[in-house]
Amino acid sequence: MKSVNLNITATAENTYDAIVIGSGISGGWAAKELSEKGLKTLVLERGRNVEHIKDYSTAHTHKWEFPHRNQLPTSVTEANPIISKCYAFREATEQYFVKDAEHPYEQVKPFDWIKGYQVGGKSLMWARHTQRWSPMDFESNANDGHGVDWPIRYEDLAPWYSHVEKFAGISGNKDGLPQLPDGEFLKPMEMNYLEKHVKELFKKNYEDRPLIIARTANITEKVGDRGPCQYRSLCERGCPFGGYFSSNSSTLPAAMKTGNMTLRPFSVVHSIIYDDKKGKAVGVKVIDTNTKEIIEYYSKIIFVNAATLNTTLILKNSKSDRFPDGLGNDSGELGHNLMDHNYNARVEGEFEGFEDKYYSGRRPTSTYIARFRNFGKDKQTAFTRGYAYSCGGRRGAGTEVSETVIGKTLKEDLTALGPWKFTMGGMGECLPYHENKVTLSKDKVDDWGMPILQIDAELKENERAMEKDMVQTAMEMLDTAGFKNIENRKQARNMGLNIHEMGTARMGKSPKTSVLNKHNQVWGAENVFVTDGACMTSSACQNPSLTYMAMTARAANYAVEELNKRNL
Amino acid sequence: MNRKDFIQRAALLGGTAMVLPIGILQSCEYKPVLRTELTDADIPLLDEIGETIVPTTPESPGAKEAKIGAYMVVMINDCFLPEDQEIILNGINMLDTYCAKQYNSSFERLSSDEKFNVLQGLQEEATALALEQEGMDEPVVHYFDHLKGLTISGYFSSEIGMTIAREYVPIPGKYESVIPYKKGDKVWA
Numbered sequence: 001m002k003s004v005n006l007n008i009t010a011t012a013e014n015t016y017d018a019i020v021i022g023s024g025i026s027g028g029w030a031a032k033e034l035s036e037k038g039l040k041t042l043v044l045e046r047g048r049n050v051e052h053i054k055d056y057s058t059a060h061t062h063k064w065e066f067p068h069r070n071q072l073p074t075s076v077t078e079a080n081p082i083i084s085k086c087y088a089f090r091e092a093t094e095q096y097f098v099k100d101a102e103h104p105y106e107q108v109k110p111f112d113w114i115k116g117y118q119v120g121g122k123s124l125m126w127a128r129h130t131q132r133w134s135p136m137d138f139e140s141n142a143n144d145g146h147g148v149d150w151p152i153r154y155e156d157l158a159p160w161y162s163h164v165e166k167f168a169g170i171s172g173n174k175d176g177l178p179q180l181p182d183g184e185f186l187k188p189m190e191m192n193y194l195e196k197h198v199k200e201l202f203k204k205n206y207e208d209r210p211l212i213i214a215r216t217a218n219i220t221e222k223v224g225d226r227g228p229c230q231y232r233s234l235c236e237r238g239c240p241f242g243g244y245f246s247s248n249s250s251t252l253p254a255a256m257k258t259g260n261m262t263l264r265p266f267s268v269v270h271s272i273i274y275d276d277k278k279g280k281a282v283g284v285k286v287i288d289t290n291t292k293e294i295i296e297y298y299s300k301i302i303f304v305n306a307a308t309l310n311t312t313l314i315l316k317n318s319k320s321d322r323f324p325d326g327l328g329n330d331s332g333e334l335g336h337n338l339m340d341h342n343y344n345a346r347v348e349g350e351f352e353g354f355e356d357k358y359y360s361g362r363r364p365t366s367t368y369i370a371r372f373r374n375f376g377k378d379k380q381t382a383f384t385r386g387y388a389y390s391c392g393g394r395r396g397a398g399t400e401v402s403e404t405v406i407g408k409t410l411k412e413d414l415t416a417l418g419p420w421k422f423t424m425g426g427m428g429e430c431l432p433y434h435e436n437k438v439t440l441s442k443d444k445v446d447d448w449g450m451p452i453l454q455i456d457a458e459l460k461e462n463e464r465a466m467e468k469d470m471v472q473t474a475m476e477m478l479d480t481a482g483f484k485n486i487e488n489r490k491q492a493r494n495m496g497l498n499i500h501e502m503g504t505a506r507m508g509k510s511p512k513t514s515v516l517n518k519h520n521q522v523w524g525a526e527n528v529f530v531t532d533g534a535c536m537t538s539s540a541c542q543n544p545s546l547t548y549m550a551m552t553a554r555a556a557n558y559a560v561e562e563l564n565k566r567n568l
Numbered sequence: 569m570n571r572k573d574f575i576q577r578a579a580l581l582g583g584t585a586m587v588l589p590i591g592i593l594q595s596c597e598y599k600p601v602l603r604t605e606l607t608d609a610d611i612p613l614l615d616e617i618g619e620t621i622v623p624t625t626p627e628s629p630g631a632k633e634a635k636i637g638a639y640m641v642v643m644i645n646d647c648f649l650p651e652d653q654e655i656i657l658n659g660i661n662m663l664d665t666y667c668a669k670q671y672n673s674s675f676e677r678l679s680s681d682e683k684f685n686v687l688q689g690l691q692e693e694a695t696a697l698a699l700e701q702e703g704m705d706e707p708v709v710h711y712f713d714h715l716k717g718l719t720i721s722g723y724f725s726s727e728i729g730m731t732i733a734r735e736y737v738p739i740p741g742k743y744e745s746v747i748p749y750k751k752g753d754k755v756w757a
Contacts, residue, residue: 062727062738069639069725073646190745231740356750361743397724397734397755404695406621406687406716414720415627415733417755 011298016042016262018559019284019299021269021314024121026532026548027305028247028255029164033556034303035260039563042297043255044267044286046306047117050096050124052248056238058092066091082112085497088125088236096125096236106441108456112496113309119265120248121307122499125236128217128244128365129390129543130170132161132181136375137540144384147337147432148508150537151518154181160550160557167254168245168549169223171365172215180212180370180542186220188213193357194393194420195367201481208372209477211391216365217245217546226250233362244364266290268448271318272302272327272528280527280568281327287448301527301559301568305552308533309338309438312504313453315515315522315530316440328505328515328522335439337432337503338457339539342387344491345426345470349483350419351393358395358417366392369424371541373469383465387428388541389474395420422483426470429541430495431462432503457495500544502536520555527568529555598672600664603657606644610660611637614715616676617663620683621719628733631719634726640718652714659711663690687712730757 017039020030027043035041049055063069070091077084080100089097098115105113116122135154142149158181165184173188191199191213199211218235219227226242226249235244242249255261270285273296283298304311312335316326326334372378373386380386398414405413436457444452459467471488478486508514511523516535522528531552533544562568603610618636644656663686667675671682678686694710701707723729730736736757 060738062736063725063730064727068643068647069721071643071647074649075646190743193746196745231743232738356748358747358749358753359743359745360747360756361737361740362756363743402720404691406691407623407684408625410720411622411625411630411733414622414724415755416751417749417753 014283014296015298016040017299017563018042018301018303019044019297020303020305021284022046022121022305022307022311022532023119023247023252023263024116024305024307024532025123025126025247025545026552027121027303028123028251029549029552030303030305030529030531030556031247031255031261031263032167032251033553034301034560035255035258037556037560038258039260039301039560041255041261042299043252043261043263044269044284044297045117045119045121045263045265046268046289047119047265049119049263049265050238050248051119052242052246052253053238053240056240057095058237059234059240061092061237083114085112085493086114086499088127092234092237093125103446103452104444105452106444106454108454109458110494111455111457112494113453113455113501114497114499115307115310119252119263120246123246123545124238124248126246126545127543128235129368130165130168130172130215130217130546131368131370131388131542132183132215133157133540133542133547134179134181136179137538137542140385140540141432141538146384147538148506148510148513151507151509151514156518157547157550157554160554161546163553164546164549167223168217168250168546169219169221169227170215170217170546171220171229173213175210175212177210177212177370179372179375183215185215186223189216189218189220189363189365191367192359192363192393193354194351194422195391197354198391198393198422198481199367202369202477205480206372206477208376208378209369211367211369214365214368214390218243218364219245229364231361231363233364235364268450269306269314270294270448270450271314272304272525273298274318274320274322274327274525276320276322279322279524281525289448300563301529303552303556303559304528304530304534305532308501308504309453309455311530311532311534312438313440313450315505317450323524327525327528330511330524331508331513331515333434333506333508333513334515335504336434336437337506337537338436338438338455339430339432339500339502339536340457340495341498341500341539341541342428342430342459342463342467342470343425343498344467344493345387345428345474346423346489346491347471347474347478347486348421348423348489349478349481349486350421351483352419354420355417366390373466380469382469383462385429385431385462385466386541387426387466387470389470390425390427391423393420393422422478424474424478426467426474427541427543428463428466428470430459430539432506432538433457433460436495436503438504455496459495500533500539502533502539502544505530505534506537507535508537519558520551527559529559531555596672598668598674600661600668600674602661606641606653606657606660608638608641611641612676613637613660613664613674614640616683617687617715618719618723620680620687621716622723629728631723634723634728636719636722636726639722639726640715643718643722644714648714652709655709655711656714659715662711691716724757 614637618631624630
């Protein structure tokens with residue numbers, strides 16, 4: 001009798017209204033929305049806690065104070081060949097990246113999987129571009145037949161874009177572009193002198209390609225007690241001014257304020273517990289990474305926000321009589337249709353003139369050209385869909401003189417300003433291919449006894465054809481604008497390195513062809529919601545995080561409505 | 569052949585002309601050091617190399633005051649691949665050997681003009697080597713290019729380089745999209 005009572009007590013102690021798996025960009029939003037709506041919410045994070053400001057250990061470190069001036073020693077790069085390819089992995093940010101050996105995976109084809117296991121996840125180091133998707137992006141699968149049709153349209157998400165933009169703080173200009181809908185913007189960051197000039201030149205030659213300032217989650221005005229941005233451009237170290245949106249600076253403190261959130265770091269989720277009789281999930285099985293103890297937590301609803309591939313790993317590892325091949329995998333699509341973006345195209349040119357113009361402050365974002373291919377009057381035969389360009393004008397010290405001289409002449413050259421340069425980086429949409437997939441390793445497990453992931457994905461013909469056009473078009477645009485020394489600086493990035501992994505648990509209209517319904521509910525386990533990148537049915541060419549935020553807020557609102565109607 | 573032998577041989581090859589008959593060696597003869605690794609003992613030499621590449625000028629201190637030698641030792645030992653470390657080590661040994669032969673002196677003890685001339689010669693060699701290899705996928709980098717690159721990166725990431733030679737504002741607080749610039753104005757660090 002006594003032991004039964006104890007069990008009941010333990011169960012009661014481990015029971016919440018909602019469980020959120022992951023505290024990154026989408027998990028933070030789930031935590032905030034659910035706890036603000038009164039749900040007792042347990043947030044499980046596999047890594048350590050990183051408290052806003054207090055734990056940003058390198059935020060004020062000057063370059064000369066780092067042992068290697070913010071470069072990584074070979075002992076680190078050789079031990080971490082994968083994450084060392086990531087631009088943001090430096091001496092200042094080492095602590096935020098999962099080391100290669102810490103969580104291995106198998107690559108059938110080269111795939112660079114970049115992970116951040118800590119409270120806040122990768123929202124600490126993200127690049128902060130926040131462009132809305134447009135109506136065209138939700139219709140593209142239906143129009144050209146790749147993948148399955150999205151079960152939602154832009155109109156379904158539009159109010160939720162507004163909802164998250166207002167809280168996150170997105171700076172941007174209302175540009176009135178149908179392919180890049182305007183949002184709830186703080187005042188935009190400014191273009192520099194060259195960028196303003198290039199905007200005019202492009203306008204003259206390419207009516208369909210307006211150069212705009214990127215919409216970005218760096219705040220130009222105070223939002224609550226955060227910010228504004230101080231133009232240091234050291235964002236990925238964690239901002240002591242709260243100058244950009246992260247879970248740590250924004251959503252988690254809001255959730256904490258409600259008194260309804262319990263944050264549990266060091267908690268790896270092993271699987272979701274599905275009750276065959278009830279026909280729904282009842283909780284999650286957690287491994288405490290400090291004690292190795294296995295603990296079960298129970299709740300009415302579960303939000304899975306472990307970041308695309310780990311979300312799918314958890315679903316795949318959640319096997320029951322009802323779902324022998326992974327939770328919600330009636331369709332067999334769980335793990336399939338993995339996407340990223342293609343950022344291989346990069347072109348740079350030199351501008352002659354404006355020697356007497358400079359700028360002050362380090363703007364932490366770029367300018368942007370929204371998609372113009374296969375849009376409006378443009379029709380491409382070599383590829384479907386399109387791409388955007390991230391662009392930037394800048395001036396650095398020194399000229400080519402410095403390459404061949406030493407002494408006083410060299411020093412003079414390197415302490416004076418060099419020419420203006422302008423860079424265009426392509427950001428291409430990737431199609432959802434069934435054969436781009438992740439599966440569970442047959443024989444390898446990680447430190448927690450979880451099967452490791454095997455990733456088998458590649459860019460294909462459409463992505464390659466688009467890449468060619470991204471390079472050629474950028475070169476032509478710079479040439480037409482009168483740039484000199486135009487260089488093709490094509491990258492050879494593996495899939496994954498753009499850190500926009502999407503798909504593998506896609507939304508759809510039918511349980512036969514998708515894993516999630518139009519409210520991000522797992523087909524057959526409707527009290528489980530997946531609202532991170534795993535849910536994506538196509539990739540568009542915009543940076544995806546804002547869409548995950550909107551999707552999460554929308555699903556959380558629906559989940560609470562359904563709970564109140566006793567439907568879940 | 570082990571690494572030490574290789575380095576010594578490479579240094580000797582690079583400076584064959586200095587292998588003088590033992591009989592004429594005198595007590596005042598400067599003997600070049602055959603390094604098999606880079607240590608703090610090399611800091612004075614590297615300081616002088618750095619100072620010659622980025623010298624003190626009326627506007628700002630040079631690389632030596634920015635502790636370029638200590639920076640180079642740390643960076644070469646910690647951040648360079650073994651093959652590049654080898655190139656640099658051999659190069660420094662060759663430079664030392666060359667100075668012994670040419671000036672019967674260490675590089676450090678040469679006059680400023682002599683130091684400049686020696687390194688100017690190496691710069692020309694490095695430029696020629698780079699030109700020869702233009703368009704090649706994996707060109708061989710001249711050791712002088714490594715030393716010059718390290719001097720530049722080290723100087724301009726040092727406190728002196730960032731705050732005196734250039735202008736460093738840790739917290740700009742605002743972005744001004746256009747400000748005037750004229751010759752002589754500093755560049756942002």
